[in-house]
Amino acid sequence: MTGRQAPLLSIRDLKVVFPTPIGMVHAVDGVSFDLEAGQSMGIVGESGSGKTVTAKTLMNLLPSYALVDGSVNFDGRDLRALAAERKTEKHLWGVEISMVFQDPMTSLNPVKKVGEQIAESVRYHLGQTRTAARRQAGDLLEQVGIPEPGRRLDEYPHQLSGGLRQRVVIAAALACEPRILIADEPTTSLDVTVQKHILDLLDDLRTARGMAMILVTHDLGVVKGRTDEVMVMYAGRTMEEASTEAVFSQQGHPYTEALIETIPKINSASHTRLVPIPGQPPVTTSPPTGCPFADRCRYATDLCVAQDPPLTALGNGHHVACHTPVRTPAAKTALAANAARGHTATGLEIHQSGVPIGAVTGGLGEQT
Amino acid sequence: MRFWGLRVGMLIALLLAVSMFTFGAMNLLGDPLFNILGPVAGDTENPENLAKIEAAKEQFYLDRPLPERYVRWLGDFVTGDFGVRFSASGQPPVSEVIKERLPRTLALSGMAMTFTLAIGIPWGVWSGSTTKKGLDRLSTGVAFFLVSIPNFALGVVLLYAVGFRLGWMPVRFDAGDPFWQRMHQLVLPALTLALGGAAVYQRLLRTDMITTLQEDFILMARAKGLSRRHILFRHALRPSLFSVVTLFGINAGAVFGGALIVELIFGIPGIGSLFVESIFREDFPVVLALVMILTAGFVVMNFVVDVLYSIIDPRVRQ
Amino acid sequence: MKLTAEPPMDESSGAVKARRLGLGFWLPMGWIFLIVGVALLAPVLPLKDPTDYFIRPGERPPYPPSADHWFGTDQDARDMFSRIISGARVSLAVGFMTVTMSFIVGGTLGMVAGLVRGWFDRLASFLFLVVLSFPGIVLVILIIALIDRSVLTISVVLAIGGIAPVGRLARAATLSFAEREFVIAARTLGARNSRILFRELLPNVVIPMGALVLLGVAAAILAEGGLAFLGLSIEKGETWGKLIRNGSGSRVLRDSPWVAFGPITVMFLTLASINYIGDYLRDFFNVRETGLGQ
Numbered sequence A: 001m002t003g004r005q006a007p008l009l010s011i012r013d014l015k016v017v018f019p020t021p022i023g024m025v026h027a028v029d030g031v032s033f034d035l036e037a038g039q040s041m042g043i044v045g046e047s048g049s050g051k052t053v054t055a056k057t058l059m060n061l062l063p064s065y066a067l068v069d070g071s072v073n074f075d076g077r078d079l080r081a082l083a084a085e086r087k088t089e090k091h092l093w094g095v096e097i098s099m100v101f102q103d104p105m106t107s108l109n110p111v112k113k114v115g116e117q118i119a120e121s122v123r124y125h126l127g128q129t130r131t132a133a134r135r136q137a138g139d140l141l142e143q144v145g146i147p148e149p150g151r152r153l154d155e156y157p158h159q160l161s162g163g164l165r166q167r168v169v170i171a172a173a174l175a176c177e178p179r180i181l182i183a184d185e186p187t188t189s190l191d192v193t194v195q196k197h198i199l200d201l202l203d204d205l206r207t208a209r210g211m212a213m214i215l216v217t218h219d220l221g222v223v224k225g226r227t228d229e230v231m232v233m234y235a236g237r238t239m240e241e242a243s244t245e246a247v248f249s250q251q252g253h254p255y256t257e258a259l260i261e262t263i264p265k266i267n268s269a270s271h272t273r274l275v276p277i278p279g280q281p282p283v284t285t286s287p288p289t290g291c292p293f294a295d296r297c298r299y300a301t302d303l304c305v306a307q308d309p310p311l312t313a314l315g316n317g318h319h320v321a322c323h324t325p326v327r328t329p330a331a332k333t334a335l336a337a338n339a340a341r342g343h344t345a346t347g348l349e350i351h352q353s354g355v356p357i358g359a360v361t362g363g364l365g366e367q368t
Numbered sequence B: 001m002r003f004w005g006l007r008v009g010m011l012i013a014l015l016l017a018v019s020m021f022t023f024g025a026m027n028l029l030g031d032p033l034f035n036i037l038g039p040v041a042g043d044t045e046n047p048e049n050l051a052k053i054e055a056a057k058e059q060f061y062l063d064r065p066l067p068e069r070y071v072r073w074l075g076d077f078v079t080g081d082f083g084v085r086f087s088a089s090g091q092p093p094v095s096e097v098i099k100e101r102l103p104r105t106l107a108l109s110g111m112a113m114t115f116t117l118a119i120g121i122p123w124g125v126w127s128g129s130t131t132k133k134g135l136d137r138l139s140t141g142v143a144f145f146l147v148s149i150p151n152f153a154l155g156v157v158l159l160y161a162v163g164f165r166l167g168w169m170p171v172r173f174d175a176g177d178p179f180w181q182r183m184h185q186l187v188l189p190a191l192t193l194a195l196g197g198a199a200v201y202q203r204l205l206r207t208d209m210i211t212t213l214q215e216d217f218i219l220m221a222r223a224k225g226l227s228r229r230h231i232l233f234r235h236a237l238r239p240s241l242f243s244v245v246t247l248f249g250i251n252a253g254a255v256f257g258g259a260l261i262v263e264l265i266f267g268i269p270g271i272g273s274l275f276v277e278s279i280f281r282e283d284f285p286v287v288l289a290l291v292m293i294l295t296a297g298f299v300v301m302n303f304v305v306d307v308l309y310s311i312i313d314p315r316v317r318q
Numbered sequence C: 001m002k003l004t005a006e007p008p009m010d011e012s013s014g015a016v017k018a019r020r021l022g023l024g025f026w027l028p029m030g031w032i033f034l035i036v037g038v039a040l041l042a043p044v045l046p047l048k049d050p051t052d053y054f055i056r057p058g059e060r061p062p063y064p065p066s067a068d069h070w071f072g073t074d075q076d077a078r079d080m081f082s083r084i085i086s087g088a089r090v091s092l093a094v095g096f097m098t099v100t101m102s103f104i105v106g107g108t109l110g111m112v113a114g115l116v117r118g119w120f121d122r123l124a125s126f127l128f129l130v131v132l133s134f135p136g137i138v139l140v141i142l143i144i145a146l147i148d149r150s151v152l153t154i155s156v157v158l159a160i161g162g163i164a165p166v167g168r169l170a171r172a173a174t175l176s177f178a179e180r181e182f183v184i185a186a187r188t189l190g191a192r193n194s195r196i197l198f199r200e201l202l203p204n205v206v207i208p209m210g211a212l213v214l215l216g217v218a219a220a221i222l223a224e225g226g227l228a229f230l231g232l233s234i235e236k237g238e239t240w241g242k243l244i245r246n247g248s249g250s251r252v253l254r255d256s257p258w259v260a261f262g263p264i265t266v267m268f269l270t271l272a273s274i275n276y277i278g279d280y281l282r283d284f285f286n287v288r289e290t291g292l293g294q
Helices: A051-058 A079-084 A114-125 A130-143 A162-174 A192-209 A244-249 A254-262 A302-306 A329-341 A357-361 B002-028 B032-042 B047-059 B066-078 B094-129 B133-148 B151-165 B179-212 B216-223 B228-236 B238-266 B271-280 B284-312 C023-044 C080-116 C118-133 C136-145 C151-178 C181-188 C193-230 C240-246 C250-255 C258-284
Strands: A009-020 A023-035 A040-044 A067-074 A097-100 A180-184 A212-217 A229-234 A237-243 A312-315 A318-320
Touching: A009 A051, A023 A051, A023 A067, A023 A237, A040 A051, A051 A067, A051 A180, A051 A212, A067 A079, A097 A162, A114 A130, A114 A162, A130 A162, A162 A192, A162 B216, A180 A192, A192 A212, A229 A244, A229 A254, A237 A244, A237 A254, B002 B066, B002 B284, B002 C118, B002 C136, B094 B133, B094 B179, B094 B228, B094 B238, B094 B271, B094 B284, B133 B179, B133 C258, B151 B179, B151 B238, B151 C193, B151 C240, B151 C250, B151 C258, B179 B228, B179 B238, B216 B228, B228 B238, B238 B271, B238 B284, B238 C136, B238 C193, B271 B284, B271 C136, B284 C118, B284 C136, C023 C080, C023 C258, C080 C118, C080 C151, C080 C193, C080 C240, C080 C258, C118 C151, C136 C151, C136 C193, C151 C193, C193 C240, C193 C258, C240 C258, C250 C258
Parallel strands: A040 A212, A040 A229, A097 A180, A180 A212
Antiparallel strands: A009 A023, A009 A067, A229 A237, A237 A318, A312 A318
């Protein structure tokens, strides 16, 4: 958003395909974005949107049978090439780019002490001695806000609560001072009260270290007010990309709009129904012609079914992949037409108020 | 502390039970006099034999009740007096013979167990993590072969193939040369003992590894950028440590038994072959002493394994 | 990174397996049928007499395999083929008898101990432990050395060695089931222990033990083989181990390996078949360890 210098991370047209018994799954289907140093970005999408696969690609954690195309550039280095020759680049992942996973209980080795799991990285990558590494692990525990860090070093993961465990995982990820931290659903497994603390912690650490961060989540509410930019993914593609404020105040893509509608609002009247998005994300064994969101979109037109919308710029770094971006005349016309006929171009039933019928009855249990 | 006291107490109780069982077996199954002296015992005509009989009765307190005999024998045994071999008169006491032969068997067993671990563990770790399916299938086949073939058959096969046909290893064990120079002669027999055990390790570790490598903490370790070897041996192997130690205990038992056979095939004059020879010669003081020693060794080994368990898994101590 | 952190794409072990037994089952099974059948029918088959000497004038035995002697002859010009078959009769007989005895006695002891608990359980467990403290062969050899050696006695002694592991397992299986509701229910309804044993526990304990039976037969054949190789098996007659021993002297082995390799091959095929079937069935039933472990 600011400097003229080259972005720290640059992804161009990334495609990841998995051969499976049921066909070729296009998990990521042409994703591009840039990340500046110190910038934080949220990647939001439902499960199956390709957000986790994207993160794993950046971390070189894909299975060996995955087929990758496109360019991934970190600080001028071609990450894909480096991943291929595993012998040369031993100190990139885990050092300059690091990752925090969703479930801290399973991410930590249950039979190893917590301190050891943090110290491991510095001893392996930076060659520190056991005592120096231990001291640093203690410091890290303190930085992530764990009380009595000295005692905790010798404890096992099962002796800590979920929130503390996730802090340990974060400490381990930060041990070698990465320039980018990728957090994949870091708070999904945690209690709601703890979630805020962890997210705040990540914010503080990020600003203190000038670290870039990619926050991968299915929950738009998590990124609100925390990230600089947001990229919304669906069916392996970018649907919308904008500054976080723009995404919330002037969302362009119908999917984003629907996602925002699903966030319960604290000050709405009690017993207000939650509004889910009807239908399921597609299994991308065969990328559909036309927009992948069309059969769940209330604005769907025949054009949407026929032609895959390209990612177009709306100005100010805001990009949308849609023929009928929200609040545009095209969208209003399309919605009115769909409401009048009772269904969209893809057959999705629309209530005359403009809300999809499935959204009223489907998804969250008894809705009547 | 109480934990250890209990364990050691159990150990001693076990050893005592074992000695009672052994002593009882020897003295109750058949006539003890006969067991000690052999055919001589029946010959009460010949005055020379009669003297031997009397001496035996004296030495082994055969006129006294069984429990007393047991206690006296136990006392002697524990102080290192294993008695004399009656069947071969004028021979050195049993303890001498045992002392001479024991190092060879220990060397053989030690080598075998080292080979087992050195071959079995890396092999198992490799098979559990490799992506080369063809090689993996081959190695599984080899492991299956080694597990199914009896150790004596394997010994014979190895002796023939490697010893006679290929001439790589010496075929006879030469008791003459200084001990250290003869170690290489033990390689083939040790391998015979070791390969079966190594295959068992391989089968176990392969399954364990495949399961463990799918765990999330392995993914996290990969995210940390640690090398494949580091992850395999420092993370993935940990949950299997328990099984490895258990196998070690079982393997030790198998090596004890297998040593008898292997010493016979390769002509190694160790405790094993002494045991078998003594059985044939009906030299029962030796048999008694050897059974006690071998069993005591085994019991102690199991105790060591238990100790290892509690070191690996601190939760066991509670 | 080439670590298989994800199961390979065509891994079929997790998928639903076809419920039909494949070649992997029938091939070894076929061998078992063959060897058992031939062993049983040996007296009526047109085989050469295993104790007869077939000396050819002018040639010193052992004679290599030929049309006349499929497996050759041994140093005394006795036909190896028929000797291997008569050895099979004994080795297999010992295997089955041993397993039958140790499972019946050990299983009963274990189940009763697991059900009744109290002093009986403590005594039985301690006895198991003592027996298990002896390295396997040593105990067996000790007892064998003191008695006559016939097929029956050898089987009995081997069975004694097997009672302890079987008993411990039966006890563990029984324990894990005895706590279950259906046993408690039966008790409250006033069922006597013996009834509980037979009707409730036996069927459930048999399943995990069943897996052991195959293993036990293989182990018994193996054990007898080892004893025979040491010269400590039955005094009269042949067993595979004895035959192998006969063929393992330095000169015989070097110059006429078939004397040893014939019985080795047959014995190996039999043991391998049993093991393979055991593995196969275990995968087939997907390692559902009812009552033991998770």
